[in-house]
């Protein structure tokens with residue numbers, strides 16, 4: 398057998414795509430048929446009535462979610478993006494406020510601040526968990542800081558105890574973006590329930606899904622009410638509802654989930670523990686198989702945490718191997734292994750932030766906080782991870798077995814045996 402890396406003309410470890418992750422089965426199909434048979438595909442009404450809170454499947458999903466994650470209130474929405482927007486609105490964030498957020502996340506985590514005229518302030522990440530920490534948040538506090546959006550990125554819960562302490566000290570609202578971490582635990586408590594509000598995603602690409610959807614959870618009844626109003630045309634409802642609370646940010650949207658999505662999501666939630674357990678087994682298997690390879694650092698799970706393993710992140714050191722990350726990556730890809738260098742570009746490098754153009758062309762809302770910087774170099778750890786060190790693989794999901802993981806491991810080992818030859822390949 399030819400042991401040469403496929404990049405150098407050898408035979409690839411795998412020549413067909415890996416199995417796709419598929420969670421939808423007979424249970425979801427049955428649940429959808431029942432909704433179709435009922436004829437009621439959404440029961441929401443954007444006026445004050447019992448149907449202001451949605452139909453039976455929507456309410457059952459919310460009750461299931463509360464029970465599963467041990468939280469008092471769950472408000473379903475049509476995406477986690479909508480959920481983040483609603484959460485920032487519910488927190489009372491307004492024009493000129495500052496919202497501290499990670500730059501290493503999906504764009505909506507930061508855009509949520511802009512929707513209410515607030516300015517995202519990017520804080521750096523921890524080099525092991527890739528999440529914000531109390532220290533990096535503290536370094537970005539100002540008199541205008543109103544809220545913090547903490548992302549459990551890649552499935553690892555952020556270290557929330559010190560973050561919530563800091564928030565309490567400074568009167569900040571903390572929103573947990575748990576889109577990537579359902580089923581992970583932090584000292585026994587469910588990820589998503591660790592802050593004032595938590596947001597889950599049910600987008601097709603996530604651990605469980607219903608096509609598009611999301612939930613916002615909270616233990617605070619006043620926040621729950623504001624979330625429900627923002628979800629469903631609040632301005633048209635407050636009067637007849639007899640709402641006595643704050644009117645700020647209650648111009649409502651239509652963020653409503655349909656009965657079909659809710660029916661699917663209920664079935665998906667039942668599968669979540671098993672799907673996450675399989676990811677955790679796969680991560681343990683990869684961690685064993687990839688030990689000791691030159692230039693690779695395996696993912697760390699912080700004490701007291703479990704990881705949801707949305708993806709499997711690795712750190713790579715070209716200084717150790719002498720092989721550029723791009724070449725190492727090209728070699729893995731040539732072996733048939735799906736892997737990427739870095740995740741999303743640090744958000745502040747997007748044109749929106751570089752040019753400070755969001756609404757209109759007079760730099761609103763950035764003009765309200767001109768001192769907030771988006772210069773390259775702003776978050777050095779994030780930039781180092783993204784541009785130099787991080788390798789990011791989706792090959793961790795529950796539809797992969799040992800045979801496939803053995804191929805992933807074999808590809809890494811093969812490349813490790815041939816680092817000398819790869820050193821001469823231009824990146």
Ligand SMILES: *Cc1c(COP(=O)(O)O)cnc(C)c1O
Nearest residue numbers: 476477478503576577598599600
């Ligand atoms: C996917 C994702 C979102 C957005 O979820 P949608 O349901 O697609 O709107 C937000 N934050 C993070 C971290 C995500 O991964």
